[in-house]
Amino acid sequence: MEPQELRIEEGDIRALIERLVTSGTPQTLDALTEWYIGIVIQRTGAGE
Amino acid sequence: MAVLSVIEWRGTEEEQQTARTVYELMAASGRFRADDAPLRQSLKSLETFFSSQPSMQLASNAGDLASLIERSLSANGHVFAREEGDGGPYFVTTKRGIAPVAEDAAARNLHSFRSRLFEGAREPTEEDLKAIRGVARDIPEIIMTVPEPVHAVFPDPISDPFEPAIFEPEPDVEPVVEPAPAPAVVVDRRVLVAGAVVDLGADPNSIVENHGAQFREVLGRYLDEDFRFVQFGGEYYVEDRLERLSKGQLRDIKDYITERNEPLTDEELISDALRRPLQNADYNLWRFTINYRLSREKKDFRFVGTAQDRLWATTSLPPIGQSFRKVSELAQDYRYLTDPELSDEESVTPASGVDASGRLEMRHVLTWYESENGVLPVGRSAQLLMPDPLMDDQSVVVLRVQDPQNYATYLAELRLGGGNRGTYIAGLEELFQNTLVPGAIFSLVQGANSNEFTIEYERQPAQESRLLQWDARRERWFFGPVVYECPVDSSYLLTEERVGQLNGRKRASDADRRRPEVLLQAAFELVGERGGDGSITALIDDLMPVMNIDRPFSRAYVQSIIESAQYPQFTLEDPSIGLAAYRAQ
Numbered sequence: 001m002e003p004q005e006l007r008i009e010e011g012d013i014r015a016l017i018e019r020l021v022t023s024g025t026p027q028t029l030d031a032l033t034e035w036y037i038g039i040v041i042q043r044t045g046a047g048e
Numbered sequence: 049m050a051v052l053s054v055i056e057w058r059g060t061e062e063e064q065q066t067a068r069t070v071y072e073l074m075a076a077s078g079r080f081r082a083d084d085a086p087l088r089q090s091l092k093s094l095e096t097f098f099s100s101q102p103s104m105q106l107a108s109n110a111g112d113l114a115s116l117i118e119r120s121l122s123a124n125g126h127v128f129a130r131e132e133g134d135g136g137p138y139f140v141t142t143k144r145g146i147a148p149v150a151e152d153a154a155a156r157n158l159h160s161f162r163s164r165l166f167e168g169a170r171e172p173t174e175e176d177l178k179a180i181r182g183v184a185r186d187i188p189e190i191i192m193t194v195p196e197p198v199h200a201v202f203p204d205p206i207s208d209p210f211e212p213a214i215f216e217p218e219p220d221v222e223p224v225v226e227p228a229p230a231p232a233v234v235v236d237r238r239v240l241v242a243g244a245v246v247d248l249g250a251d252p253n254s255i256v257e258n259h260g261a262q263f264r265e266v267l268g269r270y271l272d273e274d275f276r277f278v279q280f281g282g283e284y285y286v287e288d289r290l291e292r293l294s295k296g297q298l299r300d301i302k303d304y305i306t307e308r309n310e311p312l313t314d315e316e317l318i319s320d321a322l323r324r325p326l327q328n329a330d331y332n333l334w335r336f337t338i339n340y341r342l343s344r345e346k347k348d349f350r351f352v353g354t355a356q357d358r359l360w361a362t363t364s365l366p367p368i369g370q371s372f373r374k375v376s377e378l379a380q381d382y383r384y385l386t387d388p389e390l391s392d393e394e395s396v397t398p399a400s401g402v403d404a405s406g407r408l409e410m411r412h413v414l415t416w417y418e419s420e421n422g423v424l425p426v427g428r429s430a431q432l433l434m435p436d437p438l439m440d441d442q443s444v445v446v447l448r449v450q451d452p453q454n455y456a457t458y459l460a461e462l463r464l465g466g467g468n469r470g471t472y473i474a475g476l477e478e479l480f481q482n483t484l485v486p487g488a489i490f491s492l493v494q495g496a497n498s499n500e501f502t503i504e505y506e507r508q509p510a511q512e513s514r515l516l517q518w519d520a521r522r523e524r525w526f527f528g529p530v531v532y533e534c535p536v537d538s539s540y541l542l543t544e545e546r547v548g549q550l551n552g553r554k555r556a557s558d559a560d561r562r563r564p565e566v567l568l569q570a571a572f573e574l575v576g577e578r579g580g581d582g583s584i585t586a587l588i589d590d591l592m593p594v595m596n597i598d599r600p601f602s603r604a605y606v607q608s609i610i611e612s613a614q615y616p617q618f619t620l621e622d623p624s625i626g627l628a629a630y631r632a633q
Contacts, residue, residue: 003238003245008270017276017286024329026283026336032271033264034256041255044237044248 006040015039055145059123066120070094071127075143086148091118091137242266280340281355281438291334293341297322301338302348302362310368310459311352311359311446314338343439352446352461354435354499359446368446368461369475371421379463381417382425382470384605391427392602399493407494408433409504413537415596416486416516422477424492425470425600426462434462434471435498450495450502451479462499479503485515487541487593488534505534516542516550516597525550540593547574547594556598564599565615568606571595572630581631588626 019035020027027035055071057064070089078087095114121128121139129147131138142148237248242262246255271277271284278287293301304321305312314335318324324334335358342349342360353359367375384390399407410430418424426434435445445462460475483503484490490505514527527544544551560566571594576584588606595601610618610628621627 001236003236003240006239006241006246006266008266013270013274013276020284021286021289025332026280026285028283029264029268029271030260032284033260033267036267037255037260037263038252041248041252044239 009043012036012039012043055127057124058126059120062116063120063123066098066116067124067127070117070121070139071141071145073097074141075145078143081143083143084146084148086140086142088131088138088140090133090135091139092135094139278340280336280343281358283336285333285336285340290337290340293338298341298345298348301342301360305360305362305365309365311361311365313353314358314360317360350444351439351442352444353438354445354497355438356497357446357448357499358438361444361446367444367474368459369422369477371423371474371477373421375463375474378421378423378472378474379465379469381600382423382465382472383468384600384602385425385427385470385472386465386468388428390602390605390608392604394427394429396429396432401493409491409493411489411491413540414480414484414486414488414490415540415593415600416542417596417598417600419480419484419486420477420518422460422475422480423600424473424476425602426472427602431471433492433494433501437464445499447473448495448497448500449476449479449492450500451483452502453505453507454483456482484534485530485532485536485541487536487538488532489537490534507533508535509533513541514544516544516547518555523554525553525555527551539589542593542597549574561599564601564605564609565618567595567599567601568609568615568618569630572628576630579629583629583631585621585627585629588628591628 016032016036016039020032055068057067059067073094074087074089077089078085081087091114094117098113098117118137122130125147127145127147128139128141129149131140140148235249238245239248240246241259242265244259244262246259246262248255272279276287277284278290301317301321304317312320315326317338318331318334319326322338328334339351339358343351346363348363350361350363351359352361371378373381395411396408397411399409410433412424424430435447437443437445443464443466445464447460447462449458449460450456451458456479458476458479460473462473463471465471484505488505490503493502493504495501510531510533512529512531515530517526517528517530518524519526527548542550556567556570560570568591571591572584572586574594575590576586578584588603588610591606592601592603595606607620607626607628609615610620612618617631617633619629619631621629
């Protein structure tokens with residue numbers, strides 16, 4: 001089966017915002033990308 | 049074993065040895081007990097022990113062994129007390145080697161912690177237990193009642209898994225064949241991210257390493273469109289959580305920059321204009337806040353810094369430096385830099401020095417135009433040295449240029465071109481007029497930060513020459529003595545010997561300045577060699593210093609004018625040495 005295009009879920013963005021606010025300091029796109037990958041992996045893994 | 053020395057053993061030598069051995073055994077077995085605690089062993093156990101120890105050599109047969117032990121211990125009655133029990137006689141002693149007295153032991157127990165703890169104790173009643181558990185009052189019936197299920201969760205009774213199943217054959221029903229266990233389902237966690245297939249089941253670190261760029265692209269695009277996020281200088285935060293600057297705070301910042309009359313860093317604005325200590329834990333957030341908020345106030349503020357050196361100016365702050373020409377004229381004059389074919393390749397090399405790793409330097413010969421206006425052209429090669437603007441709409445980057453030989457630092461501006469405007473550095477006129485002369489050879493060296501530079505040249509013994517100067521009051525050229533200590537390119541040095549004809553002349557008019565062929569013709573007439581046929585010949589290298597008095601030209605630009613069919617009065621006679629000729633039409 002062909003893989004589906006990754007959709008950015010609202011829940012992922014909410015988790016990203018929560019983590020950004022918790023950190024209390026602005027972050028680069030690289031740092032946010034690493035966080036986002038972790039969030040997506042956790043979400044897709046939790047569904048198994 | 050020090051106790052042993054004070055025990056007086058009695059009986060024959062064999063009996064003494066046996067008694068001592070029994071005492072040592074019992075003392076060893078009770079080594080963790082109190083000194084006066086009774087240590088008890090049965091005669092039978094002792095006999096078993098001795099019989100398994102041939103090395104003892106106490107007696108030749110078992111019958112003699114039991115009587116020997118009994119006789120030995122009885123002979124030492126001051127050490128061992130004898131008790132009768134179910135399993136035969138017992139011998140009791142203490143670690144002190146004194147036979148305990150039964151009455152004394154019972155009396156000691158009366159004062160032990162155990163006896164005192166349970167003194168007067170009784171078995172608790174049912175009521176006592178309820179009181180202990182805190183349920184002395186009766187529990188309301190309704191709480192204890194188990195509600196009836198509204199509907200059966202499981203339609204069939206569930207067998208107890210721990211009860212062995214009873215097999216009841218049903219002849220009319222075919223035996224149900226248990227389906228084979230389903231093979232483990234392999235979940236496909238592959239997704240398509242910016243055209244790349246990414247397996248989210250792989251190691252997270254390898255995903256970041258191999259596909260971080262794709263995720264970055266997708267996420268960056270999303271965040272730029274999501275109004276909840278704000279971005280400044282490549283960093284993101286949540287808009288809702290940023291402090292807002294009041295009108296009063298914005299006015300304070302604006303007034304402070306105006307008062308200092310130069311661009312200021314975000315740190316200075318936080319600490320001096322807003323009076324917030326830089327040591328606070330929320331410093332990074334405040335730095336981001338002030339940069340982001342000021343970037344939204346485009347009417348009053350403009351960003352003129354870099355990623356490392358975040359500088360802010362007000363829109364009313366005048367440009368750095370006071371050049372002879374207007375800012376718009378300078379940008380127009382450097383228009384040729386936007387054409388790659390007309391821009392010269394500057395000499396850009398790795399910088400030398402101990403701490404110059406990775407830095408570049410540009411060697412340059414200063415022209416009259418550059419010296420008078422405090423500018424430097426930024427061609428294709430020089431772009432390599434220049435800092436990148438942080439904002440998309442940024443037109444100026446403030447530079448810090450050091451002159452270490454004179455212990456001075458100057459602010460300058462990198463004015464970014466676009467359209468028909470060339471890129472150049474401005475604001476260096478004070479540095480040039482204090483240190484260098486037109487024709488000086490110097491290097492512009494990159495500093496530690498991207499907007500920091502150093503002007504370097506080899507100091508020479510002081511020289512004096514009569515050089516070209518402009519009398520602004522009389523609006524005439526004149527030659528006056530100038531002392532300089534910098535190395536010079538003699539072909540660019542506008543001395544009285546070379547261009548003395550300019551003495552007392554006026555500048556080229558604005559109309560002539562706009563016509564490069566007129567300036568080139570004047571340059572031929574000034575430094576060229578007149579031939580017999582009325583032509584004037586000159587090397588392009590000799591024309592360059594004169595061409596660069598009223599307007600900047602690159603060598604490629606001058607050569608393109610000479611070779612252009614639009615100007616047939618100019619010809620390139622010998623391209624190998626750059627010899628050109630001008631013939632009046």
